[in-house]
Amino acid sequence: GNSVTQMEGPVTLSEEAFLTINCTYTATGYPSLFWYVQYPGEGLQLLLKATKADDKGSNKGFEATYRKETTSFHLEKGSVQVSDSAVYFCALHGRNFNKFYFGSGTKLNVKP
Amino acid sequence: EPEVTQTPSHQVTQMGQEVILRCVPISNHLYFYWYRQILGQKVEFLVSFYNNEISEKSEIFDDQFSVERPDGSNFTLKIRSTKLEDSAMYFCASRIGGTGTDTQYFGPGTRLTVL
Numbered sequence: 001g002n003s004v005t006q007m008e009g010p011v012t013l014s015e016e017a018f019l020t021i022n023c024t025y026t027a028t029g030y031p032s033l034f035w036y037v038q039y040p041g042e043g044l045q046l047l048l049k050a051t052k053a054d055d056k057g058s059n060k061g062f063e064a065t066y067r068k069e070t071t072s073f074h075l076e077k078g079s080v081q082v083s084d085s086a087v088y089f090c091a092l093h094g095r096n097f098n099k100f101y102f103g104s105g106t107k108l109n110v111k112p
Numbered sequence: 113e114p115e116v117t118q119t120p121s122h123q124v125t126q127m128g129q130e131v132i133l134r135c136v137p138i139s140n141h142l143y144f145y146w147y148r149q150i151l152g153q154k155v156e157f158l159v160s161f162y163n164n165e166i167s168e169k170s171e172i173f174d175d176q177f178s179v180e181r182p183d184g185s186n187f188t189l190k191i192r193s194t195k196l197e198d199s200a201m202y203f204c205a206s207r208i209g210g211t212g213t214d215t216q217y218f219g220p221g222t223r224l225t226v227l
Contacts, residue, residue: 044221046218099145100157105155
């Protein structure tokens with residue numbers, strides 16, 4: 001079946017620290033992979049995406065590389081800010097299915 | 113930039129009552145979705161809608177749920193007789209269509225509280 005597994009949170013970092021949030025997936029076919037972010041009290045916003053193996057999605061200093069050999073799409077940022085505090089969701093969406101499968105979300109807390 | 117809008121932002125209702133959650137998808141989008149997120153849990157797919165009919169629904173989407181696009185702009189989710197366990201954040205999403213990899217754009221959500 002199709003599923004997404006994310007590392008459990010919360011993740012607490014100091015400002016300017018390096019961030020990694022792990023995401024692995026199982027899927028039939030060749031899915032596209034996404035990271036969505038949910039700031040407190042708000043909805044889901046697309047952060048970045050990658051549509052095929054070895055693609056790198058990037059936005060706002062965040063990046064993630066679609067690794068087919070390890071079925072992973074880990075989110076990274078070199079230097080986090082307090083404003084990055086949010087819940088991050090990894091998701092997949094494929095050509096053969098018409099919906100998203102989301103991970104359970106990882107809460108990030110960044111301390112000044 | 114066009115965005116998906118949802119109303120109300122927060123709905124409080126009594127168990128057994130009917131609720132209608134409203135969404136206005138992006139105007140040239142063809143595919144519409146409802147998802148829900150129970151507090152602290154993952155976002156779950158409920159239903160997808162295309163060409164004025166349901167294209168897929170999950171196990172959660174039972175006979176108590178229905179969707180409608182009544183006027184070409186709104187997309188509604190109705191829960192006929194709410195239960196306590198329907199309390200969740202409900203997200204509407206839309207995508208333009210064309211290929212299965214198009215990004216879905218999400219609204220800000222409606223928080224439903226069933227008392």
